[in-house]
Amino acid sequence: MKCIQCSSRDTKVIESRDVNEGEAIRRRRSCPDCGFRFTTYERIERQQIIVIKNNSIRELFKRDKLLAGLYRACEKTPVTSLQLERLVADIEHQIYACNDQEVTTMLIGEMVMDRLAPLDEVAYVRFASVYRRFKDIASFERELLQIRERKVKSIA
Numbered sequence: 001m002k003c004i005q006c007s008s009r010d011t012k013v014i015e016s017r018d019v020n021e022g023e024a025i026r027r028r029r030s031c032p033d034c035g036f037r038f039t040t041y042e043r044i045e046r047q048q049i050i051v052i053k054n055n056s057i058r059e060l061f062k063r064d065k066l067l068a069g070l071y072r073a074c075e076k077t078p079v080t081s082l083q084l085e086r087l088v089a090d091i092e093h094q095i096y097a098c099n100d101q102e103v104t105t106m107l108i109g110e111m112v113m114d115r116l117a118p119l120d121e122v123a124y125v126r127f128a129s130v131y132r133r134f135k136d137i138a139s140f141e142r143e144l145l146q147i148r149e150r151k152v153k154s155i156a
């Protein structure tokens with residue numbers, strides 16, 4: 001694969017990691033000419049997932065859009081980009097496992113929150129506040145209490 005910085009024809013793979021049980025591979029590449037490093041993903045090509053939005057409009061599932069939202073929620077938290085890639089891959093895997101190529105945004109939101117809660121409380125609350133649009137402080141505090149209870153249970 002060519003270098004996106006200097007267009008050199010050849011780059012070297014310096015690290016390869018499975019992202020989701022072998023369904024995707026993440027590679028760190030380095031250019032021997034200019035030293036530039038970048039990341040590529042290789043994944044199985046599958047049929048597109050259709051997302052049904054709250055206003056019942058259908059659109060194609062865009063993993064980059066979901067990832068962008070997750071990066072925003074995880075800003076200045078210890079959550080790594082590899083963890084987020086795995087989270088999204090895991091969600092895609094689960095949707096495909098249902099054998100139903102249509103899924104509601106609500107279900108995706110729930111799936112994200114289930115997986116984000118054990119990773120980082122701040123990220124979870126940020127994502128939930130955008131997703132659920134807390135009406136007031138009380139509903140926000142209820143949500144926070146629920147994560148704390150879940151955490152206590154998972155430790156016990």
Ligand SMILES: [Zn+2]
Binds near residue numbers: 003008033036
């Ligand atoms: Zn280069």
